[in-house]
Structures are given as structure tokens and as C-alpha cells.
Amino acid sequence: xxxxxxxxxxxxxxxxxxxxxxxxxxxxxxxxxxxxxxxxxxxxxxxxxxxxxxxxxxxxxxxxxxxxxxxxxxxxxxxxxxxxxxxxxx
Numbered sequence: 792x793x794x795x796x797x798x799x800x801x802x803x804x805x806x807x808x809x810x811x812x813x814x815x816x817x818x819x820x821x822x823x824x825x826x827x828x829x830x831x832x833x834x835x836x837x838x839x840x841x842x843x844x845x846x847x848x849x850x851x852x853x854x855x856x857x858x859x860x861x862x863x864x865x866x867x868x869x870x871x872x873x874x875x876x877x878x879x880x881x
Contacts, residue, residue, distance in 0.1 A: 793877075794852065795822060795867040803827050806862060826865050830856045840874045857881045 798807040805823050814822065829841060833856075841854045851870035855877045856863055864881045 792869045792872065793866055794869065795826075795865075797823055797826055797863075797865045797867075799823070799827055799863055799865075801831070801861050801863075803831075822867075826854065826867070827863075829854060830863055830865055839878065855881070 792811075794811055796807070796809040796811075797805060799805045803824075808819065808823060810819055810822075833841075835858070839856050841856075842852070853868050853870060853872065853874065854865060855868060855874055856865045857878060858864075866877050866881065868877055
């Protein structure tokens with residue numbers, strides 16, 4: 792299940808954010824900040840899948856990201872989702 796979809800540029804400005812569950816505005820901003828921090832510090836040569844941990848309040852989240860020119864596309868999904876299926880969706 793897709794929980795959060797975020798697209799942001801290299802300057803930490805969200806271009807698009809879609810929350811598929813109900814979160815407060817402060818929680819949404821925190822999720823976007825933490826997502827940018829986790830994804831942007833990774834090297835280009837490493838895997839694009841990482842464990843989300845407590846990002847959205849559950850232990851079974853995964854972050855799947857793909858950089859594209861000046862943007863990052865990030866999906867936060869449950870652990871039962873197929874990572875390669877989501878990466879293909881991006």
C-alpha cells in the first residue's frame with residue numbers, strides 16, 4: 792500500500808506531496824523534511840530502497856526513491872509492496 796508520495800527538488804522544496812492517510816500539517820512537514828534528509832544524503836551508486844523505520848509511525852515502511860535531473864521521486868510504502876514494481880511505477 793502506498794502511504795506517501797513526495798516529489799522535491801535539490802533545494803528541499805516539495806514539488807508535489809500526496810498523503811494517502813490522514814496526517815496533521817506538522818506531521819506532513821516533518822515527513823517531507825525527514826524524507827529529503829534520508830534520500831538526498833545517499834550516493835548515486837547505492838540502492839534506491841531503504842527502510843523507513845519510524846518515519847510515519849510504523850516499523851514496516853520502505854522508502855523507494857529515484858533521482859531525475861533536479862528532482863527526487865519518493866514513495867513510502869508498506870513492507871508488503873514489491874520494490875521493483877514501485878520503482879517501475881516511478
